[in-house]
Amino acid sequence: MTDPTTGPDDGWIEKETGRLEAFSDGVMAVIITIMALELKAPVGHDFAALHQRLPALLIYALSFTFIAIYWNNHHHLLRATRRVSGSVMWANLHLLFWLSLIPVLTEWIGTDYQHPAPAAVYSLVALASGSAYSLLVAAIVRTEGRTSKVAAAIGSDRKGRLSLVLYAASIGLAFVSPWISYGLLATVAVMWFIPDRRLDRRPGPAVPQWEPRQASEPPSAM
Numbered sequence: 001m002t003d004p005t006t007g008p009d010d011g012w013i014e015k016e017t018g019r020l021e022a023f024s025d026g027v028m029a030v031i032i033t034i035m036a037l038e039l040k041a042p043v044g045h046d047f048a049a050l051h052q053r054l055p056a057l058l059i060y061a062l063s064f065t066f067i068a069i070y071w072n073n074h075h076h077l078l079r080a081t082r083r084v085s086g087s088v089m090w091a092n093l094h095l096l097f098w099l100s101l102i103p104v105l106t107e108w109i110g111t112d113y114q115h116p117a118p119a120a121v122y123s124l125v126a127l128a129s130g131s132a133y134s135l136l137v138a139a140i141v142r143t144e145g146r147t148s149k150v151a152a153a154i155g156s157d158r159k160g161r162l163s164l165v166l167y168a169a170s171i172g173l174a175f176v177s178p179w180i181s182y183g184l185l186a187t188v189a190v191m192w193f194i195p196d197r198r199l200d201r202r203p204g205p206a207v208p209q210w211e212p213r214q215a216s217e218p219p220s221a222m
Helices: 010-037 047-080 086-100 102-112 116-144 147-152 158-173 178-191
Strands: none
Touching: 010 047, 010 086, 010 102, 047 086, 047 102, 047 147, 047 178, 086 116, 102 116, 102 178, 116 147, 116 158, 116 178, 158 178
16 A cells, blocks of 8 residues: 555655765764764772873763764654755765764763863864754755745754854853853753654644535335
8 A cells, every 4th residue: 555645756865864864873983983982991990090081081971972962863864855966965964074073072072071172172062063964954944945844843953053052152152261161161062862763743643625426316116
């Protein structure tokens, strides 16, 4: 039987967006793998040794959550996307570029977390990643039109704009205290910890429109 919610082009659409999603999933998986491989075991056999490595573990947890949030929302975004243009592909690569810098910065903060420069650069990359995601959404809307599912679901994107403001503030406040910067980064992560469900709303199954049958005329008497 044919699913009334699908059209004849859905298989082609799934293939087109699926390739982009699979490539992005692979890149994000490599990013997380690199961060995990850069973790170092505590030097010692007591809790004091673990305490020395605690900042590195905390920033790893923050970075892992950061990438996981992007992976989750990126998945929902591409699932709602119907067309992939050249501008969408380049915008997606732009996002992946900034995300690929997270492992390097995670290692830097793990060893120099008390200094403002690592916190400021990490916040800068977070701001660039958020901006790149917004550009990806804009490229999809431009490709599909203002009446697309993505455009309708994103709307004014107040939470996304607030995240960018907090990231920008985190850059400057890192020079006041790196801990303020880390607090703002964690706040944004908590804001997005629950996946964005705006793009996960699927329309209900289409109801077939049946035309009323004409009542048959009674047979004439012979």
